[in-house]
Amino acid sequence: MTDHRTILHIDANAFFASVEQSANPELRGKPIAVVGGHGRTVITTSSYEARAKGVKTGMAIWEAKRTCPELLIVVGDNKKYQYTSTKMNEIFRDYTPEVEAFSIDESWLDVTHSLSIFGSAENIAYIIKARIKYQFDITVSIGIAPNKLLAKLASDMQKPDGLTIIEPDNVSRTLEHMLIKELCGIGKKMQRHLNMMSIYTCGELGRCEETRLTKKFGIIGKRLKEMGQGIDHSPVVRFGKEDDVKSVGHSMTLERDIDDPAEIRRFLLQLSEMVGSRARRYNVSGKTIHLYVRYADFFSSWGKQTTLKNYINLSDEIFRAALSILNTVDLEQPVRLLGISLSNLKHQAEQLPLFEDERKKLFATQAMDSINDRFGRMSVTYGTLLPGKEKAGSHVIPPSWRPDGVKNIDVQ
Numbered sequence: 001m002t003d004h005r006t007i008l009h010i011d012a013n014a015f016f017a018s019v020e021q022s023a024n025p026e027l028r029g030k031p032i033a034v035v036g037g038h039g040r041t042v043i044t045t046s047s048y049e050a051r052a053k054g055v056k057t058g059m060a061i062w063e064a065k066r067t068c069p070e071l072l073i074v075v076g077d078n079k080k081y082q083y084t085s086t087k088m089n090e091i092f093r094d095y096t097p098e099v100e101a102f103s104i105d106e107s108w109l110d111v112t113h114s115l116s117i118f119g120s121a122e123n124i125a126y127i128i129k130a131r132i133k134y135q136f137d138i139t140v141s142i143g144i145a146p147n148k149l150l151a152k153l154a155s156d157m158q159k160p161d162g163l164t165i166i167e168p169d170n171v172s173r174t175l176e177h178m179l180i181k182e183l184c185g186i187g188k189k190m191q192r193h194l195n196m197m198s199i200y201t202c203g204e205l206g207r208c209e210e211t212r213l214t215k216k217f218g219i220i221g222k223r224l225k226e227m228g229q230g231i232d233h234s235p236v237v238r239f240g241k242e243d244d245v246k247s248v249g250h251s252m253t254l255e256r257d258i259d260d261p262a263e264i265r266r267f268l269l270q271l272s273e274m275v276g277s278r279a280r281r282y283n284v285s286g287k288t289i290h291l292y293v294r295y296a297d298f299f300s301s302w303g304k305q306t307t308l309k310n311y312i313n314l315s316d317e318i319f320r321a322a323l324s325i326l327n328t329v330d331l332e333q334p335v336r337l338l339g340i341s342l343s344n345l346k347h348q349a350e351q352l353p354l355f356e357d358e359r360k361k362l363f364a365t366q367a368m369d370s371i372n373d374r375f376g377r378m379s380v381t382y383g384t385l386l387p388g389k390e391k392a393g394s395h396v397i398p399p400s401w402r403p404d405g406v407k408n409i410d411v412q
């Protein structure tokens with residue numbers, strides 16, 4: 001059987017804590033906890049030494065200190081995590097161009113076409129593990145499976161430093177008694193609904209009548225049954241990491257699933273503004289706009305790009321290009337994550353536009369950028385953003401969240 005894909009899911013163990021321990025020898029081998037945001041009172045992640053003593057993510061600092069008095073508290077540094085994440089993804093791309101970053105410390109790799117070069121997926125996994133350990137002193141758990149859903153499931157099965165393979169012939173045996181909550185994309189709410197239908201294991205979900213599921217969940221019902229059977233055709237989608245790595249990109253995870261087109265447009269505009277203001281700050285403009293969309297099931301996604309005749313960096317131009325891509329697609333599910341990147345970059349010549357209205361637009365943009373630089377992003381923005389501004393703002397994940405920030409900005 002050779003027609004199946006081979007997908008790796010790589011998940012860095014205790015990522016933030018491992019990065020801190022790797023950066024500071026005095027923290028190595030010790031129980032440490034990383035805190036950030038929200039008044040810095042809650043543990044974001046902790047080292048395995050701390051976990052062994054009972055420290056858990058989400059604990060208040062005082063509680064964690066009571067559990068483990070020798071616990072060292074470190075304030076998180078997103079820049080450090082973003083840097084390590086970007087470097088890790090560069091290593092992954094030595095083994096396949098098909099790399100999709102799922103979060104700052106998780107990526108999928110489609111290595112189907114690399115197997116003949118590297119021998120086997122297992123070989124690739126061992127080499128990657130060794131390189132990441134050597135370069136960053138970080139361990140990763142890797143899952144190998146015929147699709148993204150199962151690869152993610154597999155990487156979760158052994159932590160830390162695990163390597164788990166789900167062979168195509170073994171899928172149904174693996175899933176038979178696996179609880180549905182282990183599947184990526186089945187949240188607490190969905191789990192409760194399925195439990196009420198007496199569905200607890202993936203085996204039960206896979207055997208459930210499709211009509212029973214679609215009656216309850218609509219279009220997602222079919223997808224749920226497939227998930228229970230371990231079927232997943234979603235491709236590994238590159239984003240902001242095209243062969244041309246010089247790009248300015250942003251992505252945003254929405255706190256809930258969104259299917260209202262007006263609301264999606266509003267987020268798209270907000271993203272365009274983030275990408276545009278960044279490009280303008282670096283004085284670059286680009287011709288290629290890439291739109292990335294991840295669906296509510298958390299791993300189905302697509303990416304499409306368009307290349308324009310002109311170089312652009314104004315937010316509304318980026319927005320229009322992104323929207324034109326979106327308009328060519330029928331969305332299959334509500335949207336969970338949006339990303340836009342601008343690539344094919346060149347340095348902008350410092351030249352005033354010829355026409356009065358273009359000059360006005362440029363000055364208005366510059367004024368908006370400088371106010372936002374002084375008072376924080378989105379202090380001033382386009383009118384369309386305003387109705388949902390507060391709500392939208394709280395959904396923004398900072399650029400450091402994903403390894404798709406500004407890449408190598410010294411362009412030709």
Ligand SMILES: [Mg+2]
Binds near residue numbers: 012013014105
């Ligand atoms: Mg992780």
